Amino acid sequence: MPSPRGARLHPSKPRQRSARPLHARLYDRIRQAILTGALAPGARVPSARAMAIEAGVSRGTVDVAYARLSVEGFLVTRGAAGTFVTSPLPIPSRRAAAAPPEQPRVEPRARAALRPFQIGVPAVDAFPVATWSRLLGRHARRARAGDLARSDPCGDGALREAIAAHLAVSRGVVARAEQVMITGGYHGALGLIARALARPGDRAWFEDPGYARGRAALELAGLRLAAVPVDAEGLDVARGVALAPRARFVFVTPSHQMPLGMALSLPRRLALLAWARGAGAWVVEDDYDGEFQHASAPLPALKSLDDGDRVIYAGTFSKSMFPALRLGFLVVPDGARDALARAADLLHPAPPLAAQRAVADFLAEGHFARHVRRMRALYAERRGALARALEELASPHLGVELGTGGLHLVARLTGARDGEVVEHAGRLGLAPAALSSFRIRAPAGRPGGLLLGFAALPASRARKAVSRLAQAIEQAREAPPPCAPEPPPARAARR
Incomplete structure (x- = not known):
């Protein structure tokens, strides 16, 4: 039985061999859960009907147990809202009594994420939560039996089509829906690429300075990274060629370098693409916040110049929507699509189907724009x-x-x-x-x-x-x- 604070009561049917009646044994279990803190003050308990089904007892048995707990002050009924654990409790819980007298308070992670100056956190206070909840609820209610069996590991078709249409207009990336793959954020995309296309020991260019968590993930996958410096024009392509001329990958943030912020200049974009064609290397374009330019319209993606089909375009909705969504995507060249699809089929990286379809509607209905x-x-x-x-x-x-x-x-x-x-x-x-x-x-x-x-x-x-x-x-x-x-x-x- 879930509670608002994450506790769960397991009201399994009491053993029949006990001499105590069922309602007394159910009373004991709920009372013990309250006293130990498994059911926190203010937590909502299931309705009598739901508890009877979950515990495998009659409705009358639950009514008697709830009535006794209410008389003793452990539960309080609030009309149509339901039945709740009394807050504050009439006696301290055993868990609270056993706690050390002065434990340091640990702030929740969500509150810590809103500390001033933290990078990577968009304006979640301004996100249209009501609209998002409506769309998510729409698809949760419309779920069919077939949706519960197995979803496409490359992502929901409606979302892939919506992303392809969005990228064509906003980022200049022309791609078919089947070239789009849905991932569990950017790190999910890196995991797919590393498993499908890389071999341990492969060389890769990586911006220095660059995205530290991405670097750690690639090193964990066994890639050997060449630290390629950046300057006012972005990634120093000539230096990359000198450091690792036969590298298999380049990981780059061309629209807004992470962390310094410059854009990769057009001459270097063309030089990078020319080198990748000749070397047979994959260029992974991390377009992590390409929508947000303050002095001009958003720059076209590097992928829009890719006539050699060597750029794997990676995007997410973490900055443009909210980080907890953990939904990203790849635009995959035809030469890498089968290998990435096989890896996706084994790893199933895509988020839940209802969330994918809600994002598809968020895009298609104009809410995203x-x-x-x-x-x-x-x-x-x-x-x-x-x-x-x-x-x-x-x-x-x-x-x-x-x-x-x-x-x-x-x-x-x-x-x-x-x-x-x-x-x-x-x-x-x-x-x-x-x-x-x-x-x-x-x-x-x-x-x-x-x-x-x-x-x-x-x-x-x-x-x-x-x-x-x-x-x-x-x-x-x-x-x-x-x-x-x-x-x-x-x-x-x-x-």
Whole structure:
């Protein structure tokens, strides 16, 4: 029996060999669940009819047990709303009584995800939850028996068609629906690519700095990554060729480099595609927030220039809708489609069918386009508020780069280590990211920096957050430098 706090009661039918009547044994089980905290104060209990079915007893047996619990103050009935565990309980639960007197409180992950400056979190406070709930409920109610058996491992056909139509208009990517594959977010896409197309030990170009979690996932899959530097024009293609001329993969963020924010220039796009054609390499284009450009219309995807069919386009709805959806997609060249489809058939990476069909309607009915349009205006407001607050209140040791797109700002840092600033900021309730954590190599003399997410930071809270950030920078600057390790003791000369 689920409760709002995730507890579950297992009201299995009491054993017949007991001398106590069934209603007394059911009373004992529910009372014990309440006392131990398995049923939390305020939790809703099943109706008498549902409990009778779940416990395998008569409705009258449940009525008697519920009545006794109500008389003793453990349960309270609230009319048509149902029956609930009394809150607060008339006596402390045994679980609460056994707990240590002063346990540190652990904040829920969802609340932690909304700390100021955290990157990768869109404006979930502005998402049209009511519309999404209606669409999701529509497809949950319309589920047919056939939907419960087995879904297409490459994704629902309606969603693949809707994504193909959306990409053709918004990103310049022309693809057939059968070239679109639905994945469990970007990491699900990386898992498919690594299992279907890569062999352990394959070489791959990876941007330096680049998306740290993606790098870790690829290394876990056995790829050997060549750290290819980026500059004002994006990925240095010539340097990549020099480092790993026979690489099998390139992982790149051409529309908005992660984390520095520049776009891959047209000459380098063409050079990268020409090299990939000649080398037979796959270019994996991570278009993680390509919808959000602040100074111009969104740039066309690298895939739109791919006349050699070497680009695997990867997108998600984590930034444009919400991260918990964990729904992404690939646009797959014909030469890789069969291998990826076989891997998908074994791994089944696609999210639940109702969620896929709800996203398809969200796209097809125009909700997605309207939401993105509203978010562009909202992000411009929040970005501007953060930039003004940084200019007025931030430390002189912080130099802000506004960039042209994306959902975070890059701030160069002097006089303090970015990792230490992040540590102090965390204690103040902030969640910036250290630029150094995105680097594969740390060149001498290269300044550190902070990534400051603004999408989930309301404009009214920007000044307070920046004030705390300035405090964290000062704390990091005042901290004593780390002690140098002592040299090892000299070894005695051998005789």
